[in-house]
Amino acid sequence: MSYIQIKQLVKKFNGKAVLKSLDLNIERGSLTTLLGPSGCGKSTLLRSIAGLHSIDSGEIVLDDKRIDTLSPKEREIGMVFQNYALFPNMTVEENVRFGLDMKKVNKSESRTKVQEMIALVGLEGKEKSFPRELSGGQQQRVALARALVTEPKVLLLDEPLSALDAQIRKHLQSLLKRLQLELGITMILVTHDQEEAMALSDYVYILNDGEIAQEGSPNDIYKHPKSEFIAKFIGNYNVLNKATYEKVFNAPLVDAQYVAIRPEIISPEPIEGARAIVGEVMHTAMLGSIIRYDVKIGDEMIYVDRLNRTYQQITDNKIQLYVKEEDMIKII
Ligand SMILES: Nc1ncnc2c1ncn2[C@@H]1O[C@H](COP(=O)(O)OP(=O)(O)O)[C@@H](O)[C@H]1O
Ligand SMILES: [Mg+2]
Structure with missing residues (x-):
């Protein structure tokens, strides 16, 4: 059985369905991408999984447990946003430690974990810096470390690289892939960049207007677009x-x-x-x-x-x- 199962998920805003009965199955340790034009419902789907809003109907199962009825905290999910969302008045170290403090992890264990995570994202030496002293790429590394330090079951990434310039974006793409493979963590990445999706994903869902337009491996979708929409959206056909x-x-x-x-x-x-x-x-x-x-x-x-x-x-x-x-x- 898949690690994450989303069944007939419906989310409405003001009576209008923005997610129209979605079914997704996501394998443990995979990097799955949600790709689609602006406004198609990608963020709404991530927020539904994270529990940042209620859903109208359907089920979300993670690791054999139904989670859509749980509070966001109880879901064991980490999230990274496009705008980093760091605490501006906390140093890198304090930002990364935040989740562990919330969980009341003891000081020495917490110190080790924070150090490890900072090293893993390549920010050694920046422990005492504040977010305003860091570049966009560095801030997003902090956000990744902060989300991963509590060892969530799934990491949700909502266009995490969209605000960064091309070269930094390439570096962080490799970092994401390395983190996925080294930590074995399940990732769901939202992007509107089809090249990014093709380069990083094990599996891709292409959304259009709240529905799944096509799903499959990057290669499969690239070689066999099912519709005019997919063909135009993928690979500049x-x-x-x-x-x-x-x-x-x-x-x-x-x-x-x-x-x-x-x-x-x-x-x-x-x-x-x-x-x-x-x-x-x-x-x-x-x-x-x-x-x-x-x-x-x-x-x-x-x-x-x-x-x-x-x-x-x-x-x-x-x-x-x-x-x-x-x-x-x-x-x-
Ligand atoms: N809180 C909200 N209230 C009302 N409508 C919303 C809200 N959030 C998103 N929507 C609408 O839902 C649709 C999908 O939005 P979103 O999930 O943000 O798209 P994407 O992330 O794919 O660009 C859009 O039409 C958007 O206007
Ligand atoms: Mg969005």
């Missing part, structure tokens, strides 16, 4: 509707309403048996390890991604592109 597809490829589309094509499988080099299309490069964007071309095909724009190797770059304006039939994902 080119999604062509039936009419556009038929115009672009000059061939009928049977048994599908849409076709999703990944930008990286469209090739400027001829592929045997592939469909050929002629396009015009309108814009070239350097994205680091890849180069993205905006290519106009008739009235349509598609993205084409190439690895950033000079000998592979597209230099002509008018180009011929090739896509293999089996690389096109049909969506009904």
Whole structure:
């Protein structure tokens, strides 16, 4: 049985269901991501699990125990927010110790645990600093240490990295993954960044408008998007509707309403048996390890991604592109 089971969870605000009968199963020690556009209900779901508000119906089971009837304190859940939410008048050490003091853990045990946790998140030497003396990334490390020191059964993370700049975010992503693996803790991470979700998760739930639009491993979702919404949301697929597809490829589309094509499988080099299309490069964007071309095909724009190797770059304006039939994902 799964470590966390959420069954037919409904949460309403002012009579309107924001979570519409959700079912989730989360494995012990896994990192599960809730991904979805702003306002789809991600924070509401986390807050329901943490007990920060009541739920209208359904059940939440953690480690074989029903917890939705318990107070937040009794649930043994830790939480980290986007805005760090540290106590400004307490030092790093005092912030981290807070949960242990609440639980009346004795002084010497508490001191050891706090030290260990501060070392684990890489903040040695900052014990006596106040939050205002730390960078955003360091403050979020404190928040992680503070949430983990009481050894919660689950750590809930609500867009913890969204306020940080790209480089710091990458460091903290690795830290999160390392903490999950070293401590064996179950994590539920909320993000609206699909790359972050793909990079960190064992399992992903994509929410849309209070419902689960798709669930699965990152690889599974990336390779088999179930709907137009998922295809557009994940991996920057080119999604062509039936009419556009038929115009672009000059061939009928049977048994599908849409076709999703990944930008990286469209090739400027001829592929045997592939469909050929002629396009015009309108814009070239350097994205680091890849180069993205905006290519106009008739009235349509598609993205084409190439690895950033000079000998592979597209230099002509008018180009011929090739896509293999089996690389096109049909969506009904
Ligand atoms: N306390 C609240 N009162 C009324 N409506 C709320 C409250 N909290 C969230 N909502 C609404 O519920 C929906 C989901 O919000 P939220 O869970 O915060 O989305 P997300 O975290 O995915 O951006 C939104 O339409 C939001 O306006
Ligand atoms: Mg939110």
